[in-house]
Amino acid sequence: MFVHVEKVVTGPLATNTYIVCSAEECIVVDPGGGADRVLARLGGRSVAAVVATHLHFDHVAAVAALTEAAGAPFYAHPADWAVYRELNAVAEEWGFETPDLPTPKPLGERLWIFDVWHTPGHTPGSVSLVANGAVFTGDTLFYQSVGRTDLPLGDWDLLVQSVCRLYSLPRNYVVYPGHGPETYIGLEAADNPFINADVCKTGGHRNPY
Numbered sequence: 001m002f003v004h005v006e007k008v009v010t011g012p013l014a015t016n017t018y019i020v021c022s023a024e025e026c027i028v029v030d031p032g033g034g035a036d037r038v039l040a041r042l043g044g045r046s047v048a049a050v051v052a053t054h055l056h057f058d059h060v061a062a063v064a065a066l067t068e069a070a071g072a073p074f075y076a077h078p079a080d081w082a083v084y085r086e087l088n089a090v091a092e093e094w095g096f097e098t099p100d101l102p103t104p105k106p107l108g109e110r111l112w113i114f115d116v117w118h119t120p121g122h123t124p125g126s127v128s129l130v131a132n133g134a135v136f137t138g139d140t141l142f143y144q145s146v147g148r149t150d151l152p153l154g155d156w157d158l159l160v161q162s163v164c165r166l167y168s169l170p171r172n173y174v175v176y177p178g179h180g181p182e183t184y185i186g187l188e189a190a191d192n193p194f195i196n197a198d199v200c201k202t203g204g205h206r207n208p209y
């Protein structure tokens with residue numbers, strides 16, 4: 001199925017919210033805020049689901065407003081839902097509120113056109129969504145960076161495993177991260193400064209935290 005990807009940058013931490021649409025319907029990934037702008041961009045197209053790559057506050061602030069306005073279900077990984085409040089303990093320290101969410105439906109191995117990969121490390125329930133030559137990586141893999149693991153329940157060794165698993169995708173896959181510009185699997189596997197493909201082979205990675 002042909003889909004196209006639109007990006008709206010939302011919320012206080014400049015989260016990439018992605019609107020992924022086929023001819024008939026759309027999925028909204030990581031609505032970090034700006035519900036009105038996301039709805040305006042949707043322009044009345046039907047929303048099959050709202051999905052969070054993980055449950056940090058900056059990826060879910062507009063979930064409640066969007067699911068209500070669009071009448072769409074909300075999906076997240078159960079491993080993050082179980083620790084949602086704990087995961088966001090730091091939000092309050094930073095002066096942000098932890099948003100109230102509708103109870104998510106548990107993400108399984110497939111959603112719509114996506115294969116759902118459980119890629120823990122940044123959070124216990126972080127996922128990456130893979131389809132059509134693209135992967136939505138949330139805060140697991142960025143252009144020339146990787147997700148931080150010094151927040152509550154972060155785990156560097158798991159993050160390394162998850163990023164290395166992403167590098168098993170074809171080199172020409174486009175990476176749509178949770179923050180910052182798009183990149184390619186091949187580019188990051190070659191020279192991501194934190195975890196590259198050599199690190200995956202040798203296990204010689206260093207924990208920057």
Ligand SMILES: [Zn+2]
Binds near residue numbers: 122
């Ligand atoms: Zn995060």
Ligand SMILES: [Zn+2]
Binds near residue numbers: 056058178179
């Ligand atoms: Zn984030």
